[in-house]
Amino acid sequence: MSWQAGPTYQDPNQQYYGGYPPQGGYPPQGGYPQGGGYPPQGGYPPAGGYPPAGGYPPGGYAPQPGFVVPPPAGGGYGAYDDPEGQPKNFSFDDMSIRKGFIRKVYMILMGQLVVTFGFVALFVFHEPTKQFAYRNPAIFWVALAVLLVTMICMACCESVRRQTPMNFIFLGLFTLAESFLMGVSASRYAPNEVLLAVGITALVCLALTLFATQTKYDFTMCGGVLVVAMVVFLVFGIAAIFIKGKIITLVYASIGALLFSIYLIYDTQLMMGGDHKYSISPEEYIFAALNLYLDIVNIFMYILTIIGASRD
Numbered sequence: 001m002s003w004q005a006g007p008t009y010q011d012p013n014q015q016y017y018g019g020y021p022p023q024g025g026y027p028p029q030g031g032y033p034q035g036g037g038y039p040p041q042g043g044y045p046p047a048g049g050y051p052p053a054g055g056y057p058p059g060g061y062a063p064q065p066g067f068v069v070p071p072p073a074g075g076g077y078g079a080y081d082d083p084e085g086q087p088k089n090f091s092f093d094d095m096s097i098r099k100g101f102i103r104k105v106y107m108i109l110m111g112q113l114v115v116t117f118g119f120v121a122l123f124v125f126h127e128p129t130k131q132f133a134y135r136n137p138a139i140f141w142v143a144l145a146v147l148l149v150t151m152i153c154m155a156c157c158e159s160v161r162r163q164t165p166m167n168f169i170f171l172g173l174f175t176l177a178e179s180f181l182m183g184v185s186a187s188r189y190a191p192n193e194v195l196l197a198v199g200i201t202a203l204v205c206l207a208l209t210l211f212a213t214q215t216k217y218d219f220t221m222c223g224g225v226l227v228v229a230m231v232v233f234l235v236f237g238i239a240a241i242f243i244k245g246k247i248i249t250l251v252y253a254s255i256g257a258l259l260f261s262i263y264l265i266y267d268t269q270l271m272m273g274g275d276h277k278y279s280i281s282p283e284e285y286i287f288a289a290l291n292l293y294l295d296i297v298n299i300f301m302y303i304l305t306i307i308g309a310s311r312d
Helices: 095-125 127-135 137-156 158-162 166-186 191-214 219-242 246-272 285-311
Strands: none
Touching: 095 127, 095 166, 095 191, 095 246, 095 285, 127 137, 127 166, 137 158, 137 166, 137 285, 158 166, 158 285, 166 285, 191 246, 191 285, 219 246, 246 285
8 A cells, every 4th residue: 555645734833745644544645753652632732942952940830931040069059149140149137247347347446446445545644745735736626627638538539438448548647636636635534533534434334335226226217306306406415615614515415425325226227237128238347437436436435524524
């Protein structure tokens, strides 16, 4: 028996054969695709051909649109955290980055405090240094100008406080100027008063830092209230210049110590990040150290003022 060619037949899968389809018998002219056997149930494969050499993934189905290849054995995609090739998002919420940021901030802060209280001790316990500062008041105004310029530059210019070594140069100049002014201011008090103020400041700052890290209350949401309180405090300070008296000095210094204690909690939580609403970028370690340093220095000066006014 021989097979006779007939009219062209089109099957549902858009494949053409010469002649009628076989009736359970011979294959059409040209045969079936390589690999042998009849077409799979449901017709031939769609456009695109058969799977590449090596076949489909072992033990699985053919990849469909949106199919995600599992990560290799051993875990992870190396430098990427998803199969689409997107880099990992190393955000501030990452624990290792946050710890490194906090460690860097406190190392810078400790260096600043060592320099500052070294100047304070030099002016308080070394009489020739104190007399030299009194005989050369121009140094005081130069230090004040350096302090204001460097602080404004670091606060307002992002490039100044982020680019190394410019940020460390500005922070070093600011710390030296502030340390000199602190030494001149502390030299007006007795050594035992200064030592008492240093001890009280250390205990207060340690307690406030522990409170800021343990409390569930989010002080970072109080930024607007603190700004208003600072404006009122500055106006009160201007009025206190013209209203002399021991009572007004004690009230002003007490309010200042309380206000900057709250600022210390606020700035500490900004640095810690985590569950708080607002946080500082890990690149702002200079700015974070500057904030904490100013809080501690102001707390020390207002406590020293309270002790001096109460004993005067």
